[in-house]
Amino acid sequence: MKSLPPISQAFSVKYEYKLHFTEHLFALDNELFLNIIKDYKDGESTKIIFIIDDEVANAHPKIVEEIESYCSQNVSEIQLMQILVVKGGEASKNNYSNVKKIVAGINDNAICRHSFVAAIGGGALIDMVGYAAAIAHRGVKLIRIPTTVLSQNDAAVGVKNGINEFDKKNFLGTFAPPFAIINDFNFLKTLDQRDWISGIAEAIKVALIKDEVFFEYIKKHTKALANREKEPMAHVIYKCAEMHMQHIAQGGDPFESGSSRPLDFGHWAAHKLEQITNYDLRHGEAVAMGIALDVTYAQMIGLISMDTLNTILNVLEEIGFDLKIPINNHSKVEELLKGIQEFREHLGGELTITLISKIGVKHDVHTIDMEKMRASIALRSIGKEELSC
Structure with missing residues (x-):
């Protein structure tokens, strides 16, 4: 068989996402979160699961109730499937069982590429949830809601996700831009x-x-x-x-090549x-x-x-x-x-x-x-x- 020439292909993909600023995101009169969902798919209820850092849940004991009330008020646009509270901090990136828990939630709730995962927590939790969301179905839509200074100004605003392995920081990871990021200053008030x-x-x-x-x-x-x-x-x-x-x-190098x-x-x-x-x-x-x-x-x-x-x-x-x-x-x-x-x-x-x-x-x-x-x-x-x- 004679040698065949290679087949070449080149293409580009445009990514766009926004970083929003607010306070009291899940107050019933705050329409920011609702509008972000509507911007993707207006007039149709969109599935979503929330993953909350346990330290955030402890510092804001009413957050689960607030999310449930917010989604119930906007049920024609937001179909709340599950709220998972998981361990936050760097420990959340050191144990692959946390990733499996998120992926299981995506699977159990039939979260597809036209559904959402919303991560609420510090940079480590958002890294871990972002990694899980990026590998499920080769990528489901992620909304990051960072709750620390470091995650609001750095860790949650980029395109990287990851977990630790082999005693190495972020050894496993992905490049996957979020659908949106929401900085709520109110979360910072409870930080030590x-x-x-x-x-x-x-x-x-x-x-x-x-x-x-x-x-x-x-x-x-x-x-x-x-x-x-x-x-x-x-x-x-x-x-x-x-x-x-x-x-x-x-x-010129968003994915660090x-x-x-x-x-x-x-x-x-x-x-x-x-x-x-x-x-x-x-x-x-x-x-x-x-x-x-x-x-x-x-x-x-x-x-x-x-x-x-x-x-x-x-x-x-x-x-x-x-x-x-x-x-x-x-x-x-x-x-x-x-x-x-x-x-x-x-x-x-x-x-x-x-x-x-x-x-x-x-x-x-x-x-x-x-x-x-x-x-x-x-x-x-x-x-x-x-x-x-």
Whole structure:
């Protein structure tokens, strides 16, 4: 048989989704959720199941009743099939049985590609539910309703879903844009202080690599943010989410097929620190430590000045972050350094670690001076007090 030429094909698919802002989403006079469903299929009742983070259910004990009442009032448009309350937090991503529970709910309630799954919770739960929704029927429609600062400004506004496996963060995952995202500021009022400030680390991250003016805003409002003032936090969430979504659309690589991943600035260490501490660290706390470590390394190799380094560290500390990396022996240092290779493996291709050359300007490097990185870890492990000695 003679050789046949290959058959080539190329096509593009347009994705579009919106991030909405509201308060008291399931108040009977709030039509936002109803209108989102109607925008997809008006004049017909659409099946939906809700998955709620157990910590959200505990903090908002009437939420199940409110959802039931809301759907009952709008039964001609919304066909409520089930409300599942499942364990939230990073633990929800460490056990595949949680994914099976969601997939079983999709199956048992005949949720199809023209039905909806709505995830209400923090970034970890939304990652896990998004993964389950993406693999069921090769993808059912997902509405994300994030309930923490970190999920409202970062984790829930992108196109990634995932769970942890082999002691590696997000080893299993998908790229699947949501149908819509809804930020309800009311959910933030019940957060403890650790979760309130945790998400600010992601805002600092995106400001450091993209927008000096935004960083100056955060710097000016560190006390207000730490003191839980609504308006500064609302601005930080909105601006951070906007920049995150713009990066996905304008960066030319929404599904990360290349080697550069600037939105993961500070994350090679953060992901490993979460695993090393058995996820006792919040993701944002680990990101703050990862940023502090990487800017320390950037200063050590001459990319930024000591003044710039101290400015960044001061902002992180004034918001309330403890920047001391919980590592106190050589073996833990070497375990942390494995995170560099795991970071490269997760993305593939050439090692690319995003640093900064000044506030607001990212600088990718493709090699790491391991001795200087070890020295940077030593400085960050003992705290800022000895850094300038």
